[in-house]
Amino acid sequence: MDKVLEFLGVLLANGGFLFAVYWLAKRFPMRPYRHYAWEVFLMRLLFAVTIYYSLQFMLVGAGESKPPEILKNHMQKHPTGLAWIFDLTWMANEGVADVLRWVLVVALVVYVSGFLLPVSTLAVFLIHNAVFTLNNSQGAIHHGYQIITLPLLAQLVVVWLPWIARLRKKEFTLPEGQHMRDLFVYATQLMIAAAYVLAGVAKTLRSGLHWIADSPYISVQLVKTRGQKFYEYLDPRLADMGMPYAEWMAAHPWLTRGMLTGGLLLELFAFLLLVNRAWALAFGLALILFHKCNEWLMLLHFEQNIDVCMIFLGNVPFWIVAPFIVLLGREPRSLSR
Amino acid sequence: MVPSGSLTSTLLRKKSKEMRFVEKLKQLAARPEVKAFLRHPASWLAWVVLFSIAVKENYPFSHFPMYSGFSDRTYFYYFEQDGEPIEAKRIFKTSIPRSKKLMGNYKDEVEDAREDAKDDVIEREAAKMLLAYLRETTTQKEKYAEVLGKPITVMRKNIEFVDGKFLTEDLEIVTD
Numbered sequence: 001m002d003k004v005l006e007f008l009g010v011l012l013a014n015g016g017f018l019f020a021v022y023w024l025a026k027r028f029p030m031r032p033y034r035h036y037a038w039e040v041f042l043m044r045l046l047f048a049v050t051i052y053y054s055l056q057f058m059l060v061g062a063g064e065s066k067p068p069e070i071l072k073n074h075m076q077k078h079p080t081g082l083a084w085i086f087d088l089t090w091m092a093n094e095g096v097a098d099v100l101r102w103v104l105v106v107a108l109v110v111y112v113s114g115f116l117l118p119v120s121t122l123a124v125f126l127i128h129n130a131v132f133t134l135n136n137s138q139g140a141i142h143h144g145y146q147i148i149t150l151p152l153l154a155q156l157v158v159v160w161l162p163w164i165a166r167l168r169k170k171e172f173t174l175p176e177g178q179h180m181r182d183l184f185v186y187a188t189q190l191m192i193a194a195a196y197v198l199a200g201v202a203k204t205l206r207s208g209l210h211w212i213a214d215s216p217y218i219s220v221q222l223v224k225t226r227g228q229k230f231y232e233y234l235d236p237r238l239a240d241m242g243m244p245y246a247e248w249m250a251a252h253p254w255l256t257r258g259m260l261t262g263g264l265l266l267e268l269f270a271f272l273l274l275v276n277r278a279w280a281l282a283f284g285l286a287l288i289l290f291h292k293c294n295e296w297l298m299l300l301h302f303e304q305n306i307d308v309c310m311i312f313l314g315n316v317p318f319w320i321v322a323p324f325i326v327l328l329g330r331e332p333r334s335l336s337r
Numbered sequence: 338m339v340p341s342g343s344l345t346s347t348l349l350r351k352k353s354k355e356m357r358f359v360e361k362l363k364q365l366a367a368r369p370e371v372k373a374f375l376r377h378p379a380s381w382l383a384w385v386v387l388f389s390i391a392v393k394e395n396y397p398f399s400h401f402p403m404y405s406g407f408s409d410r411t412y413f414y415y416f417e418q419d420g421e422p423i424e425a426k427r428i429f430k431t432s433i434p435r436s437k438k439l440m441g442n443y444k445d446e447v448e449d450a451r452e453d454a455k456d457d458v459i460e461r462e463a464a465k466m467l468l469a470y471l472r473e474t475t476t477q478k479e480k481y482a483e484v485l486g487k488p489i490t491v492m493r494k495n496i497e498f499v500d501g502k503f504l505t506e507d508l509e510i511v512t513d
Contacts, residue, residue: 025377030377078442081397143403146399149396198401199401206406211406216407217498219503220407220410224412232432250501
């Protein structure tokens with residue numbers, strides 16, 4: 001009986017989600033919209049800084065006490081991705097790490113400039129992907145860096161589209177009024193949305209409606225994550241392993257369910273951030289809040305997610321400049337559609 | 338005329354079944370709403386989601402399975418020396434959650450190699466492998482030479498929610 005109920009829960013949750021997607025997709029066009037060249041330049045600049053910092057601990061380290069993390073990865077006993085085909089352990093070498101770091105810096109500078117994007121994006125993607133593929137091939141999968149590599153992959157596909165068309169002797173055209181940079185931002189946002197939708201779908205596929213019913217047990221995970229943090233540094237402030245928070249959650253199961261269901265819906269419907277700038281901003285801020293709550297409660301840090309959401313969804317520079325564009329009597333590009 | 342029940346007739350039947358399926362797919366793809374979906378740039382999101390679910394954990398793709406189900410019990414591993422916990426992250430430069438993930442893979446390795454081994458034996462063997470890995474890969478060998486020069490114990494902390502209360506239990510797994 002339990003199994004039947006479980007199956008029905010999964011069926012209902014996923015069926016309901018698919019119906020909601022169908023209904024929303026008919027209502028909202030979710031097509032690429034126009035961007036200014038300067039805002040996309042700033043996006044590339046800020047993203048380049050995020051990429052560099054995400055790789056810094058792997059390739060540079062921080063002085064003698066913190067050598068580059070990649071040096072630890074001289075095996076790939078549990079391959080993932082490209083490590084199934086290629087031996088990537090050659091990167092676990094101080095000299096190679098140094099070369100990779102400088103190639104990365106040059107590639108990032110060219111990437112930010114906007115010239116030779118097919119080459120610079122390819123170089124940045126290959127380095128980021130290879131370094132974290134090797135890191136994830138050690139027997140412990142980490143989910144903190146896909147949020148950078150996946151958007152890079154999407155950008156790579158976009159910047160290669162005209163080149164691929166040329167190779168196939170076909171003409172590459174965009175709809176009227178649309179620019180490559182619009183597609184560049186759209187593909188990046190699409191990949192960010194996909195990462196969150198996937199996280200939501202993983203929950204509904206595995207647990208269905210049981211996920212919501214069982215969600216007060218997150219308090220057990222809270223005790224675990226805080227306990228893990230305590231045993232990493234023996235910080236006396238974490239010695240209680242978050243018991244007061246966990247006990248509060250366990251004592252208020254419906255509030256906990258409400259809170260977690262909000263998070264699940266945010267993940268499942270993250271594709272709506274493609275509707276227009278305002279939706280991207282709203283989802284960006286909501287996702288940042290979601291990560292901040294995780295950080296505060298579970299001590300789970302997803303800095304890269306926050307940075308990427310801020311850059312490509314929050315798009316703060318545009319929203320600072322937008323009122324001035326309106327004051328000058330011009331219509332900001334695609335505030336809404 | 339192909340005799341019924343022969344290999345040729347079975348193959349022909351199979352082929353015509355496949356052709357019917359392809360024909361049905363073509364008809365489906367020709368429907369205006371399906372055409373509109375396939376041409377829509379946002380449909381890529383659906384492909385990415387489906388592809389990621391299919392390939393699971395293959396960087397940069399992932400099906401992001403974290404916290405996709407909840408239970409009333411869980412556990413993690415930590416480290417002790419002479420009966421006192423040690424600062425694992427500072428000494429090994431490996432986080433406690435990463436140690437648990439490594440243990441999971443080592444347990445699979447031991448289980449594959451010794452199919453008849455009991456759970457506690459598998460866990461002990463895996464813990465020994467974990468300690469060997471951490472000792473080998475730490476970049477803090479000089480700074481923490483004293484700690485690393487002495488035996489280290491892998492401990493397991495069990496956490497359980499029973500009758501509105503959180504119960505914890507510390508179990509010694511192995512000392513190297």
